[in-house]
Amino acid sequence: MPKVKTFYQCQTCGYTSPKWLGKCPDCGEWNSLVEERKETSRVSLPTHFRKSEPQLLSSIKACDEQRTSTGIKELDRVLGGGVVTGSVALVGGDPGIGKSTLLLQALSGLSRYGQVLYVSGEESPEQIKIRAERLSINSDDIVLLSETSLRGILDTALKLTPKAMVIDSIQTAYTEEILSAPGSVSQVRECAAKLMIFAKKSDIPVFLVGHVTKEGAIAGPRVLEHIVDTVLYFEGDRGHSYRILRTVKNRFGSTNEIGVFEMSDAGLREIENPSELFLLERPLNVSGSTVVAALEGTRPLMVEIQSLVSQTNFGMPRRTTIGVDFNRVNLLAAVLEKRAGLHLGGMDIFVNVVGGLRIIEPAVDLGIISTVASSLKDVPIDPKTFVFGEVGLSGEIRAIAQAEVRIKEASKIGFKRAVMPLGNAEKIKNSLGLEIIGVKDVEGTLEAVLT
Numbered sequence: 001m002p003k004v005k006t007f008y009q010c011q012t013c014g015y016t017s018p019k020w021l022g023k024c025p026d027c028g029e030w031n032s033l034v035e036e037r038k039e040t041s042r043v044s045l046p047t048h049f050r051k052s053e054p055q056l057l058s059s060i061k062a063c064d065e066q067r068t069s070t071g072i073k074e075l076d077r078v079l080g081g082g083v084v085t086g087s088v089a090l091v092g093g094d095p096g097i098g099k100s101t102l103l104l105q106a107l108s109g110l111s112r113y114g115q116v117l118y119v120s121g122e123e124s125p126e127q128i129k130i131r132a133e134r135l136s137i138n139s140d141d142i143v144l145l146s147e148t149s150l151r152g153i154l155d156t157a158l159k160l161t162p163k164a165m166v167i168d169s170i171q172t173a174y175t176e177e178i179l180s181a182p183g184s185v186s187q188v189r190e191c192a193a194k195l196m197i198f199a200k201k202s203d204i205p206v207f208l209v210g211h212v213t214k215e216g217a218i219a220g221p222r223v224l225e226h227i228v229d230t231v232l233y234f235e236g237d238r239g240h241s242y243r244i245l246r247t248v249k250n251r252f253g254s255t256n257e258i259g260v261f262e263m264s265d266a267g268l269r270e271i272e273n274p275s276e277l278f279l280l281e282r283p284l285n286v287s288g289s290t291v292v293a294a295l296e297g298t299r300p301l302m303v304e305i306q307s308l309v310s311q312t313n314f315g316m317p318r319r320t321t322i323g324v325d326f327n328r329v330n331l332l333a334a335v336l337e338k339r340a341g342l343h344l345g346g347m348d349i350f351v352n353v354v355g356g357l358r359i360i361e362p363a364v365d366l367g368i369i370s371t372v373a374s375s376l377k378d379v380p381i382d383p384k385t386f387v388f389g390e391v392g393l394s395g396e397i398r399a400i401a402q403a404e405v406r407i408k409e410a411s412k413i414g415f416k417r418a419v420m421p422l423g424n425a426e427k428i429k430n431s432l433g434l435e436i437i438g439v440k441d442v443e444g445t446l447e448a449v450l451t
Ligand code: TYD
Pocket: 093, 094, 095, 096, 097, 098, 099, 100, 101, 102, 131, 134, 135, 263, 264, 265, 266, 267, 268
C-alpha cells in the first residue's frame, strides 16, 4: 500500500510546508497554502532525464528550428516568426479576453497543413462550434475533444498525431498520478511537464491556455513559466476592443515583442498599424498630452502619454500612474523640481498611457517630463511634435537606441517635429523631412516642447 502524505503548498509560488501557514514565507502571499496529497512510495524521478554523453560544442550541428505560420501575422511575430515544431507555448490572460478565440483562429490557420486538435476542458463541443461559426471557421481538419484527463488527451493526440494541439485550459487538465485537485499547483506543474515531454518527443507544437490570478500572474506557480518554451500574455482593457499579445518569455525568439488585435464581432482582427489606432482619439492642442516614439521589441509605436497635474487637497500629494513605472514618475518629478525649478511638491500627478499600453523602456522619460510640465504650466504641446529620450538624475538627456526606426514611424503618420537627445540628433543621417531638435538637458527640452 502506498502511503499518502499530506502537505501544504502555496498556490502562488509552489512553496511546500508540512503544516498550514497563514502566510507563505517564500513569496509573502497570505492564505495561499492549500492542502495537497501525494503518494510517498512512488519515487518520482523526472522522466525526461536520459543518459547522455558529453559532446563538444563545436561538433554539434546547428539545425534551424522548423517554423510554420499560423496565418495570423501578429501571432507569428510574438512567437518569433511562427510556431516551432515540438514547442510548448503558454497563453495567459484574464477570463473573456479572447484566449480561446485566438487559439481557435490559430488552429484554423494551422489546419492548412493537416489535422489539428483542440482539447477543451471548459466548453462543450457545441459551444466551440458556435464560436467557430462566428469566426466563420469551417475547416474539416479541426478535431475537437472534450477531455480533462491528461492520459485521455495524450492517447488521442498519439493516435491522431495532429499538426498542432491546444489545451484549453491547463488548469482543467489532471493526471491520476497526483492526488491533488485539478488546478492545484502540483497538478498544473505535472501536467505541463508531461505535455512538454510529449511535445518534444512527438514534435507536435502544443499551446496551453493558462488562467490568470487576481494579481495578474498565471495561476499555478512560476515554475509553469520555467517549464514551457514560450509565455504569452493576452492583455486588454474590457472597455476597449483592442487586445495586446505580449511575449514574456521565448526560447525561440525575442521577448518584448507585441501583437495587436481588435476584437470584432467576427473574432480577432489583426491591427497592422497600431500607432494610428493609439493616436485616433488624441485631443489636439490640450495641455498634458504628448506623443512618444516608443519601441516594443523591434516594433516602433507612437503612443500618447497624458498627465494631469493639480493642486493636492490632502497633505500628501498623490502620484498615480497607469502604463508607466510609478517610481520612474516620482524620480522624474524630483528631477523636474530640482533641475527645472517646477514646483511639483504640492501637486497631485496622474500619468496615463493611452490605449492600455505599458511602456517600460527609458525612452518614455522625455514624454513624461514634457507632459507633466505641459499640464503644470497649462501649455499645450504642438500635436505634430513627438519626443523620446532618457532623463538622467542630473537633468541630462541621454541617447537611446534605434532613433532612426522611431523617426521613420513618426514620419509615416505625419509628424513634423522630433525632440530627442542631442546624442541621437547628431547621428541622424536622414531626417525624412522632419525638423530634428537635439536637447541636452531638462530645461532645454521644456523650452523645445512648450512653445
Ligand atoms: P474567449 O475567447 O472565450 O475568451 P477566453 O477564452 O480568454 O476566456 O472570448 C470571449 C469574449 O470575446 C466574449 O466576451 C465574446 C467576445 N467575442 C467577440 O466579441 N467576437 C467574437 O467573434 C468572439 C468569438 C468572441
